[in-house]
Amino acid sequence: xxxxVCFSVVPELEMMFAEDWVVDADLHIDVxxxxxxxxxxxxxxxxxxxxxxxxxxxxxxxxxxSALTIAGxxxxxxxxxxxxxxxxxVVRIDPPTxxxxxxxxxxxxxxxxxxxxxxxxxxxxxWQSGIGQNAQTPLLTAEMLGWPCITQVTGAAPAHRRxxxxxxxxxxxRLEQTxxxxxxxxxxxxxxxxxxxxxxxxxxxxxxxxxxxxxxQDIDTAAEPIALCAxxxxxxxxxxxxxxxxxxEEKAKALYHDYLKQRLAPL
Amino acid sequence: xxFKVILNACSARAAEQAAELNAxxxxxxxxxGHEGGTVLFAPVQAPTGEILKMAPTASAxxxxxxxxxxxxxxxxxxxxxxxSDTELYLFPSGHAGSEMAVRWAFRQKxxxxxxxxxxxxxxxxxxxxxxxYADHVTGTFRLRRKxxxxxxxxxxxxxxxxxxxxxxxxxxxxxxxxxxxAFVKKVREQPETAVPKLETARFVVVGGMGMGGREKxxxxxxxxxxxGAEFGVSRPAAMNAWAALDKLVGVSGTMxxxxxxxxxxxxxxAALYAGIENCGFIAAINTDPRAPIVKGAxxxxxxxxxxxxxxLFKLVEQKERDR
Numbered sequence: 331x332x333x334x335v336c337f338s339v340v341p342e343l344e345m346m347f348a349e350d351w352v353v354d355a356d357l358h359i360d361v362x363x364x365x366x367x368x369x370x371x372x373x374x375x376x377x378x379x380x381x382x383x384x385x386x387x388x389x390x391x392x393x394x395x396s397a398l399t400i401a402g403x404x405x406x407x408x409x410x411x412x413x414x415x416x417x418x419x420v421v422r423i424d425p426p427t428x429x430x431x432x433x434x435x436x437x438x439x440x441x442x443x444x445x446x447x448x449x450x451x452x453x454x455x456x457w458q459s460g461i462g463q464n465a466q467t468p469l470l471t472a473e474m475l476g477w478p479c480i481t482q483v484t485g486a487a488p489a490h491r492r493x494x495x496x497x498x499x500x501x502x503x504r505l506e507q508t509x510x511x512x513x514x515x516x517x518x519x520x521x522x523x524x525x526x527x528x529x530x531x532x533x534x535x536x537x538x539x540x541x542x543x544x545x546x547q548d549i550d551t552a553a554e555p556i557a558l559c560a561x562x563x564x565x566x567x568x569x570x571x572x573x574x575x576x577x578x579e580e581k582a583k584a585l586y587h588d589y590l591k592q593r594l595a596p597l
Numbered sequence: 598x599x600f601k602v603i604l605n606a607c608s609a610r611a612a613e614q615a616a617e618l619n620a621x622x623x624x625x626x627x628x629x630g631h632e633g634g635t636v637l638f639a640p641v642q643a644p645t646g647e648i649l650k651m652a653p654t655a656s657a658x659x660x661x662x663x664x665x666x667x668x669x670x671x672x673x674x675x676x677x678x679x680x681s682d683t684e685l686y687l688f689p690s691g692h693a694g695s696e697m698a699v700r701w702a703f704r705q706k707x708x709x710x711x712x713x714x715x716x717x718x719x720x721x722x723x724x725x726x727x728x729x730y731a732d733h734v735t736g737t738f739r740l741r742r743k744x745x746x747x748x749x750x751x752x753x754x755x756x757x758x759x760x761x762x763x764x765x766x767x768x769x770x771x772x773x774x775x776x777x778x779a780f781v782k783k784v785r786e787q788p789e790t791a792v793p794k795l796e797t798a799r800f801v802v803v804g805g806m807g808m809g810g811r812e813k814x815x816x817x818x819x820x821x822x823x824x825g826a827e828f829g830v831s832r833p834a835a836m837n838a839w840a841a842l843d844k845l846v847g848v849s850g851t852m853x854x855x856x857x858x859x860x861x862x863x864x865x866x867a868a869l870y871a872g873i874e875n876c877g878f879i880a881a882i883n884t885d886p887r888a889p890i891v892k893g894a895x896x897x898x899x900x901x902x903x904x905x906x907x908x909l910f911k912l913v914e915q916k917e918r919d920r
Contacts, residue, residue: 431729474703556740572897578901
């Protein structure tokens with residue numbers, strides 16, 4: 331089975347101090363100084379795909395894993411790790427524009443790659459990423475490919491030929507389905523899905539293969555159905571009164587008597 | 598603006614979602630010049646009167662379906678609404694509402710936005726606001742193409758207004774035989790009938806990575822229960838399997854609007870904070886005085902969260918014994 335996992339590398343926004351959040355006239359926020367890491371939901375998608383391959387290999391079923399990102403060279407360290415983890419191909423598409431709020435353009439690039447360059451049975455990706463928070467890219471990609479989409483996926487395993495067993499969450503609980511490929515899996519809070527670390531041996535043996543790069547020039551962002559008009563930094567502050575005391579017991583006592591006791595009494 | 602509300606009465610959470618949508622409409626579509634109806638998707642066995650009560654508009658179209666399945670719902674909507682003059686579709690918050698909004702907009706060559714906090718119709722069409730940059734920033738977007746498909750952000754129990762209810766069913770369709778889900782060969786649903794207690798609890802304790810490990814998280818859960826609080830965790834703690842995923846608090850988990858929240862060992866990442874910001878009173882316990890949760894709390898204790906919670910537990914236990 332051919333599986334493509336799309337991933338994005340995002341700045342670690344929690345490292346920003348309150349004063350760093352400044353919106354400029356072009357509706358940009360400087361996050362260039364931050365360390366980048368895998369988008370947490372894409373990380374779960376990548377590990378889910380690796381687990382799928384482990385299970386398929388136990389059944390002597392070949393699985394071809396590819397990974398795709400729309401990013402600059404900041405994604406290369408992650409891309410090299412994926413090669414070391416025996417992803418068969420890792421492809422980086424140069425972003426044709428500022429992709430922060432362009433889920434339609436991202437979905438167009440992914441679906442074009444699948445349609446023109448590498449036929450796939452399954453596409454997996456995290457349900458949303460940190461900056462755009464659009465929660466649209468997987469859904470739009472599925473629509474553009476004309477594939478069904480399973481959302482809030484928490485696990486996937488091989489079933490019989492061209493079928494897979496997919497676990498997901500819904501508004502009402504859990505869902506286990508056996509589905510026929512092709513399909514798109516939008517991965518959410520998958521348990522135990524931190525991406526495994528490649529061994530030094532695997533890094534040496536597999537991690538030095540080239541990252542394939544591509545560019546698509548004809549992406550028209552004016553076709554994006556939504557356009558950003560404004561950004562306003564959210565300032566979430568309350569009193570922030572610090573409770574003083576010598577040691578945790580005394581502080582707990584002050585917290586209880588001065589703040590909690592009266593509030594908890596009617597509950 | 599001509600609008601349609603799409604409700605999924607196959608979900609046990611339909612009434613809450615309807616009340617949330619009704620509150621959203623009350624805040625953003627209350628001025629004159631808007632007219633609309635409701636499309637109610639419901640399983641065969643659901644009583645018509647009960648379902649109609651959820652409708653935020655007087656008239657509704659009732660569609661009987663086998664279960665919630667997005668491909669079938671989209672096919673059903675195409676049958677009912679394909680080529681209609683509806684300008685705005687309002688879908689519920691939650692996973693189903695979000696996926697339907699995006700996919701329906703694509704199929705109708707419209708535009709969509711999900712997790713929306715506010716909409717504003719204007720002569721040019723519609724603008725909508727939602728959280729971006731991991732909930733640190735609000736982005737305002739212009740939706741360029743009609744129909745506009747919107748799914749609001751989940752707001753917790755505090756942002757719900759039960760609708761007055763519909764008065765008439767304009768039309769009823771039986772679309773239980775739809776088979777757009779033919780790619781699904783086997784399906785097993787495991788419903789969780791109860792609304793997560795975290796969502797409706799009046800007192801919550803939310804633990805983060807500052808707890809320091811799975812055993813300490815288990816201890817904090819025990820203390821929370823002894824104090825009469827529901828226990829939740831941040832996403833990193835849940836991903837480290839320190840607690841079950843249904844304990845996750847924040848934008849990708851439960852949004853709580855408890856009266857009292859103790860945030861123990863959480864840094865105050867915006868995605869977590871968005872899940873507790875509607876709480877009446879927030880107490881933070883953290884070793885780092887510069888952690889964002891300290892500024893986001895009403896009161897803060899700078900110390901080890903496990904030690905402070907143990908002390909709080911002993912204090913409350915003693916009070917109980919003295920009674």
